[in-house]
Amino acid sequence: MANQDALSQAEAICQTLREEDDGVRREVLAHAGSRWSLGILHALGVYGSMRHAEIKRQMTGVTQRMLTKTLRAMQRDGLLLRREFGDIPPRVEYELTPLGMELLVRMSPVWMWVVENAEEFRASRRAFDVAPSERDPTVDIFVQVYGVVCVGEHGLRHVFL
Known part of the structure; x- marks a missing residue:
């Protein structure tokens, strides 16, 4: 019955969403299904603040363009912060926001479920x-x-x- 309760609760939340929330919901949920977003969340969650090149080294197969695009989308949605330092040469680091850390923590059981059922x-x-x-x-x-x-x-x- 716990599953049915969870589904009922999710349905109740969905019913409260306004029409304009639909796009935001889809776009933010896309991060949860994106291999690059999840990899970035994981890298920043495990290693803390990182530079672009450091993140790229953790993300086997990601192109420079895709990494930049994903970082910008995650920054736009409030999942990570981009910090610019006044150094020369310029230095930029990324870190998770509390919202990004919460998404990482909430996705961890799903990752474990996938691994356990591989x-x-x-x-x-x-x-x-x-x-x-x-x-x-x-x-x-x-x-x-x-x-x-x-x-x-x-x-x-x-x-x-």
């Missing part, structure tokens, strides 16, 4: 990617009846209703 996700993908003629007919029946099935290393493990 094998389930991989098994489900393997089962889905198998050609229908090669699949266990039981899987197709469960998919037709219930919509989603997770196949683990020992066969059918979970059916999500």
Whole structure:
């Protein structure tokens, strides 16, 4: 029943949002689903204030342009601060705001859930990617009846209703 209570509470909050809040909600939630935003949150949360190049070293695969764009979007939404120092050459550092730290803390359980269930996700993908003629007919029946099935290393493990 706790899940239903949480869903009811979330629905009640959604009902209070104004139409103009919809864009903000979507844009801020995009940070929670962005690999670059999450990586930046994590790096700044773990290491504290960092320069652009230091963040880039922590973010395997991010381009200079994408990092700059992501940092600016996060700064705009109040998730991080950009501090300019009067040094020569110029020096800029980024740090999490309390709002950014709160997002990081709230996302941590989701990250842990993904890591804990990584094998389930991989098994489900393997089962889905198998050609229908090669699949266990039981899987197709469960998919037709219930919509989603997770196949683990020992066969059918979970059916999500």
